[in-house]
Structure formats: C-alpha cells, structure tokens
Amino acid sequence: MAQKQILLIVGGGVAAYKALELTRLLRKAGVGVRPILTSAGAQFVTPLSLAALAEDKVYSELFSLTDEAEMGHIQLSRSADLVVVVPATADLMAKAAHGLAGDLASTTLLATDKPVLMAPAMNVRMWEHPATQRNLATLKADGVAFVGPDEGAMACGEYGPGRMAEPAVIFEAIMGMLNGEAERPLAGRRAIVTAGPTAEPIDPVRYLTNRSSGKQGYAIAEALAALGCEVTLVSGPTALSAPAGVKRVQVETARQMLAACQAALPADLAVCVAAVADWRPANEGAVKIKKTGDAPPALKLVENPDILATLSAAGPDRPRLVVGFAAETNDVEAYAQAKLARKGCDWIVANDVSVEGVMGGDDNTVSIVSAEGVERWDKTAKSDVATKLAQRMAKALA
C-alpha cells in the first residue's frame, strides 16, 4: 500500500477531530495522506496537528502563491488515488452537489477525476432536511461514495442520524476503495479473535496469569481485517496496540473473555488464540489477603469455561468456521487431533513450542490439523502465519 495516496479534505464540524485518528490509521497502514483543511475545519483542529500526523503539508488557501508554485490546485486534486471528505458537512455537500468552487476544498472536488468518498456529519435536522437529502441523491448519482452517518447521541445534544462514522469504519471503507473488493474476499464477513493471556484475580492486588504476548492473535486479527473482515479482537492484558481497523474489546478474566465473545456473535469465523488460564482462584478475596504468621493460605482453584469449546457448540449461532490453537512440546499432531475432537472445532493450528524462540518471539512453526488431515508449514514469521491463515480461512468460507 506504500504508494497509495489519499487527499483528505477536513470540513468544519465537531467531528473534525476524528479526521486526526483516521490520518493516524492510514499512515500506520502505509497510506500517504495529503490534507486540505477548510477555514471552518481549522476552527476545530489545528493545521499543525494535521500536518504532524499526516507527515505532509496542509493546504488551505485557493489563492496561495506559495501553494500554486509548489503544486497547482488542479494538480493537487489529481495527485491522489482517492479524495476523502471527513467530516462532509452540509455546506461541503451542498457546494459539491452544485459544482461551486469558491474555496480550495470545493474547487478540488469539482476539479478531481478521482473517486470521492464522503463521511457526512451534521445535526439530525440538517441531515434530514430535504435540501441535504436532495444534495445526497445528486452526489450519489454523480458517483460519490458515502460512509455513514451513524445514528446516535450528538455533540449538539440531539439524537438521531447525523453522527459521523467511526474512524476505523471510514478506514475500512477507504481500504476497500483502494484495494478493490476482489482483494478483500472477507468483505461483509465478521470474525471474533481471542488473544493474549487472561488474568485471574486472587484478591484486589494479586492475580494468576501466563506469559502469552498476544502477538500471534493480534497478527491474525490484522490479517483478517486486511482481507476486509469486520474483526472483534477480544484481548487479555497485553502491551500491544490495537491493529488498524479492528474493534478491540479488552478483558481480564476468562469469564469476561467468554462474555465478550458471546456478545460479538453472530460471526462467520472464530479464531481462539488466547492463552486462557485453565483455572481461577475459587474465591476472589474482597480485600488484600494479609500475612498472619500462620501457614500460607491454600489456593483453591476451579476450572474456567472453555471459550473455544463453547463457541464450537453455540448451536444456531455457531460461526461457520471455528479455529483453535494448541501449544505442544511433543507429539504435536496427535495431541492436536485429540484436541480437535474434544473441543468440537473445525481446525486446530498446532504450535510446536519446543522450537527455540517461539514463545514470545516473532517466528512460529505450525501445522493445520482438520478432518481432512494435517498440513505442515515451515518455520516462518508470526505475521506470515497470520496472512496465510487468513487467506486459507477466506477460501474455506468462499
């Protein structure tokens, strides 16, 4: 994606602050962002924030001799693969629908020969006004694509349609338009991915956990999202940041992880990568357990729910493809076959953790075990395992 370039027009609305997060997501994904900030937009976000996140100059004046000398406004309008308007205010939509060209943003929209995506944001009455709806119909007829608006509570205190789509959703729409849907075989599909360890409290200050880094699960969530999938990443405590375009739900305990997975149903895919603690302390102390000078307290454990087995047995809600992981040090494939049957899932990705550097490292050596047999993959980067696995899942769902 390194060579892809967006021309990002930031209009004047409260939602302009979300354009900053969108810029961050796009840059993280290797997409170039060249910002145009309207004078109204500059009332909400500063050119400096936008330039810093975009790592590019911010254009705002139509009649700027410096800008025209660097890059004429016609050239600017054609320098990108896609023009994105975030937020698309009622005013910008009206100007674009009527072909007005009184400022840099509207001139660019009139002069461009590139696809245009708008993310509208405005008060519900402004959105529902016949004038805006007429402009919307005109712009759609002209081939402009739209993402949102959502329905919800708005900054003005009212409720209804008009709230701008979330940056992650706009990001997905942009990637869809840049990549072409053919390269996004999981567009319209939903996946749940569990990742990281769980932490099981003993008392308010102590807990039981394990050394899972979450890297493999996060890489899988990212790879699925890159194929267009809508991903809910249910994550235990990790040091990782959420991959672009992925909805992350952070949890601590196995029971919270299960509840978050069930709340994310229905889904087409479930991939359980989390290292869920098999047991938790039977009674969580309400207050910190103190030393008494007597024998140390006995830690009584009870078994945690099995998330993979529960999702595999979810009845009509069962995802079409349920995938589990198995970390083994010996008899990897035999144990994986047994786990496949015991958990009721469709594939087990068996992980040979006896190979040096797998735990917490960046490489992995895996076999895919399913009813069809065993497929061995050579040692490779966890991100490559994720990409290959995502592609294989897309094929299985096709």
Ligand code: CTP
């Ligand atoms: N898993 C889960 N919920 C649990 C335990 C495990 O979803 N409470 C999932 C993991 O995310 C992984 C798979 O089940 O996909 C691992 O199975 P598990 O039986 O926990 O593996 P091991 O701990 O290796 O089991 P064993 O002790 O039988 O080797």
